[in-house]
Structures are given as structure tokens and as C-alpha cells.
Amino acid sequence: xxxxxxxxxxxxxxxxxxxxxxxxxxxxxxxxxxxxxxxxxxxxxxxxxxxxxxxxxxxxxxxxxxxxxxxxxxxxxxxxxxxxxxxxxxxxxxxxxxxxxxxxxxxxxxxxxxxxxxxxxxxxxxxxxxxxxxxxxxxxxxxxxxxxxxxxxxxxxxxxxxxxxxxxxxxxxxxxxxxxxxxxxxxxxxxxxxxxxxxxxxxxxxxxxxxxxxxxxxxxxxxxxxxxxxxxxxxxxxxxxxxxxxxxxxxxxxxxxxxxxxxxxxxxxxxxxxxxxxxxxxxxxxxxxxxxxxxxxxxxxxxxxxxxxxxxxxxxxxxxxxxxxxxx
Ligand code: SF4
Ligand code: MG
Numbered sequence: 001x002x003x004x005x006x007x008x009x010x011x012x013x014x015x016x017x018x019x020x021x022x023x024x025x026x027x028x029x030x031x032x033x034x035x036x037x038x039x040x041x042x043x044x045x046x047x048x049x050x051x052x053x054x055x056x057x058x059x060x061x062x063x064x065x066x067x068x069x070x071x072x073x074x075x076x077x078x079x080x081x082x083x084x085x086x087x088x089x090x091x092x093x094x095x096x097x098x099x100x101x102x103x104x105x106x107x108x109x110x111x112x113x114x115x116x117x118x119x120x121x122x123x124x125x126x127x128x129x130x131x132x133x134x135x136x137x138x139x140x141x142x143x144x145x146x147x148x149x150x151x152x153x154x155x156x157x158x159x160x161x162x163x164x165x166x167x168x169x170x171x172x173x174x175x176x177x178x179x180x181x182x183x184x185x186x187x188x189x190x191x192x193x194x195x196x197x198x199x200x201x202x203x204x205x206x207x208x209x210x211x212x213x214x215x216x217x218x219x220x221x222x223x224x225x226x227x228x229x230x231x232x233x234x235x236x237x238x239x240x241x242x243x244x245x246x247x248x249x250x251x252x253x254x255x256x257x258x259x260x261x262x263x264x265x266x267x268x269x270x271x272x273x274x275x276x277x278x279x280x281x282x283x284x285x286x287x288x289x290x291x292x293x294x295x296x297x298x299x300x301x302x303x304x305x306x307x308x309x310x311x312x313x314x315x316x317x318x319x320x321x322x323x324x325x326x327x328x
Contacts, residue, residue, distance in 0.1 A: 002074070003030035004208050005054070005093070005176050010068035012046075012053045013281075015061060021279045023049040023063070025232030028306075031176065034206040036199070038219040038240070040255065041229035044276050047212045050229070051178045054210075055095055056085045072176065091121045094169035096162075098181040103165060104153040110137070110164050111149035114171060121172045136167040140197055159190035163197070170201060177201070180212040195222055216259050220244065225312075228252045231277055231287035234306060238313035248315035248322050250292045257325070286318065294319055 012024040024046045031037050039047045052058045054070050056077060070077045072093060077085065089095075097103050105113060114133035118124060124132070130149075137145035140163040153161055162182065169177060179198060183191035199222060202209050211222055219226050219240060226243050228236040228251065236249040247253045254272035274291035277283065285300040286292070292299065298318050306316040315322075 001033060003071075004033045004073055005029075005031040005210070006069075006071040007050070007054065008069045008071070010050065010053055010070065011066050012049050012058055012063060013066050014063050018280065020066075020281055022232050022281060023279065024053060025279075026068070027229070027232075027234055029227055029234065029237075031208045031210055033175070033208055034202070035225065036202055036209040036211060036223045038211045038213060038223035038226040039229060040213055040216060040219055040226060042214060042276060045229045046232040047229050048180055051095065051180050051210065051212050054178060055089055055093065056080070056082075057095075087121075090117055090169070090174070091172045092174055093176040093178065094172075094174040096165050096169050096177065096179040096182045098184050104161060106153055109150050109152055110156075114149075114164075114168055117168050117171050132171070133167075136171055137164070139170075140164070140167045141193065142167075159186055159194070162186060162190075162194055166194070166197060166201075170205075170207070173205065174207065176208045176210065178210045178212065181214070182211075183218065184213075184215070198222070216244075216255055228255065231283075232279060233287060233316065234314075235288065235316045236314065237306070242310070242313040246310075246313075246324075248309050248313065248319075249288075249317050250294050250319075250322060251288050253322060253325065254291075286316075294322075 007027055007029040010024050010027045011022060013020045013022050027050055039050065041047050049058060053065055058065065065078055072088065111130065111133050114136060115126065115129040118129045118132055134145045134149055137148055142148050142160065142163055156164065183194050186194065195218065198209060201207050211218065213219060223240050225239050227234045228249065230251050236243065236247065236252045243252060244256065247256055257270045258272060272291055277287060277290055285302060286304055289295050289299045296318060304316050304318045306314045308314050
């Protein structure tokens with residue numbers, strides 16, 4: 001089948017006092033109907049800017065999509081006018097943000113906001129919209145939807161607000177859902193419930209999900225495929241099984257090593273030494289070279305291409321094969 005979302009050579013830059021800085025630097029990514037794809041990496045790697053670019057929500061200025069295409073069901077979103085994007089956002093493609101307080105309006109009740117979203121995209125009466133809003137809240141596991149409908153965002157817990165956000169995001173049955181760190185601000189139990197909710201949505205309605213996260217536990221739990229981002233580029237891509245059992249990029253290997261052993265432990269046994277490089281348009285060579293324990297001469301000179309290592313498994317590294325690590 002055709003991908004429902006296909007990002008091609010996306011480059012998004014920010015104008016700074018030091019010139020044009022590429023936050024997303026030539027990203028290719030495909031999302032097929034019914035799939036959950038994880039986009040992982042440390043903060044600042046460009047994953048959120050990738051998702052904002054897809055929705056054409058990059059603050060501009062200083063941000064700008066300077067190259068590439070974003071095909072949603074075959075139609076490139078990059079050249080579209082804001083008015084056209086408004087018809088697509090919330091309808092064909094929706095986004096769930098980390099902090100629902102920033103996307104919920106504090107001045108309106110949950111019901112008013114849900115109804116507004118519904119009526120923006122569908123010709124339905126107020127009464128119908130209200131009925132649908134109540135049923136959406138029930139769908140996302142809110143036990144007293146009739147009560148919540150007349151409440152304001154600040155009256156709800158963080159977990160409840162995230163459920164409301166999801167209800168709004170799925171209200172018009174989007175074909176693509178982008179979730180940017182949707183559970184990061186929540187405690188572990190609520191986190192699991194929210195992930196279950198997204199997975200159920202994906203299974204039941206075939207909604208394709210792009211899951212932006214720094215948490216490999218979330219990826220293992222939720223995703224079919226995963227793309228690992230580093231310094232604005234995808235450095236590895238493959239099925240979740242490939243990535244976890246045979247990582248081919250040293251950065252991915254480092255990320256996997258740094259996953260806490262105990263599910264409820266926040267202690268990291270390992271963290272990748274060093275920092276994400278300061279991005280600039282003059283960067284050359286492999287972006288990970290300054291932190292890589294396998295670095296070779298060529299690495300600082302030439303940027304490796306993303307190449308296929310086994311069917312559907314890609315890595316951007318000069319090493320032909322990454323040495324396997326002994327189990328820790
Ligand atoms: Fe390390 Fe070189 Fe591979 Fe970059 S290309 S990840 S520096 S081995
Ligand atoms: Mg982010």
C-alpha cells in the first residue's frame with residue numbers, strides 16, 4: 001500500500017544570530033496506514049520540529065521549511081496556504097501535545113472546545129455536536145463525561161486533560177495522529193492508560209500514529225517501526241525488533257544501553273557521554289562523531305548516507321557492522 005504520510009528530504013531551519021541553523025536536516029520518513037512509527041532521540045534532536053513541520057506549525061519567523069515535501073495521502077502540504085492547512089489539521093491529521101494546558105483554552109469548557117472542533121470540520125447541529133462530544137469523552141475513558149463536559153481545563157487532572165486532548169484529536173477520525181511525548185508529564189500508571197488508549201485507537205480504527213518520544217520503553221510498548229534521530233538527521237530506521245535486537249548505529253546502541261533496567265526506576269545505568277553538537281550549516285562528517293566510541297578517520301570528514309543493512313533496516317554509519325555488545 002501507499003504511505004498515508006511521506007516526508008521527503010525535509011529541511012527546516014531557524015534563523016539565529018549565527019545564521020541559518022538546520023533543526024531538521026534532510027529527513028525521510030514514511031508512515032503506512034495502520035502503522036505506529038516511533039520517532040526517537042534526545043531532546044533537541046529535531047523530532048518535535050519534524051512533527052511541527054508536518055502540521056505546518058513551525059513558528060515562522062524564525063523557523064522555515066526550506067526544502068523537501070510532506071505528502072499527506074499524496075498531496076504535498078509544504079506549499080499549502082494556512083487556510084487550506086486549517087481544513088486538514090484536526091480532520092485528516094491531528095496532533096497530541098505533551099502539555100494539554102497549552103492547547104486547551106482555559107476560558108472555555110471542555111464541551112465548548114470539543115463542539116467547536118467538531119463543528120469546524122463537520123456540518124452538524126449543536127445538539128448533535130454535544131451528543132458526540134459526550135460519547136468521545138466516554139471513548140477516551142472518562143467515566144463522568146456529562147460532568148466533565150461543563151468543566152474547565154484547570155478543574156481536571158493532568159491525565160484527564162490528556163484524555164480530553166486525545167478526544168479532540170480523534171474527534172473527526174483523522175487518518176494520521178501525531179503524538180509528541182504524550183505521556184511525559186504523567187505518572188507511570190496514567191502513562192500506561194494513555195498509551196493503551198492510543199493503541200486501541202490504532203487497532204480499532206487503523207489510525208496511523210507517529211509517536212514522538214525520547215523513551216525507548218514507549219517505543220517497545222507501542223511501535224511497529226522506529227526511526228532514530230540525531231542532530232536533525234535520521235541515523236537508523238527499522239522494525240522495533242531489528243532496532244532492539246540488532247542496533248546498527250552506535251547512537252541507537254547507546255540509547256538502548258541507557259534504558260533503565262527496572263520498569264519503575266528512573267536511574268540510568270548508562271548515559272551517552274557528551275552532548276548533541278551545536279547545529280550549524282557548516283557541519284561536516286558524521287554528526288555523532290564527537291560522542292562515538294567507534295569513531296574513525298573518515299567519520300569526521302564525510303557524512304555517511306542512510307543505507308540498508310538488511311531488509312527495511314537502515315543505518316547512517318561508516319561501520320559495516322556494529323560490534324555486538326555483551327549483555328549488561
Ligand atoms: Fe561513529 Fe563513525 Fe559511525 Fe559516526 S560514522 S556513528 S562516528 S562509527
Ligand atoms: Mg520535544
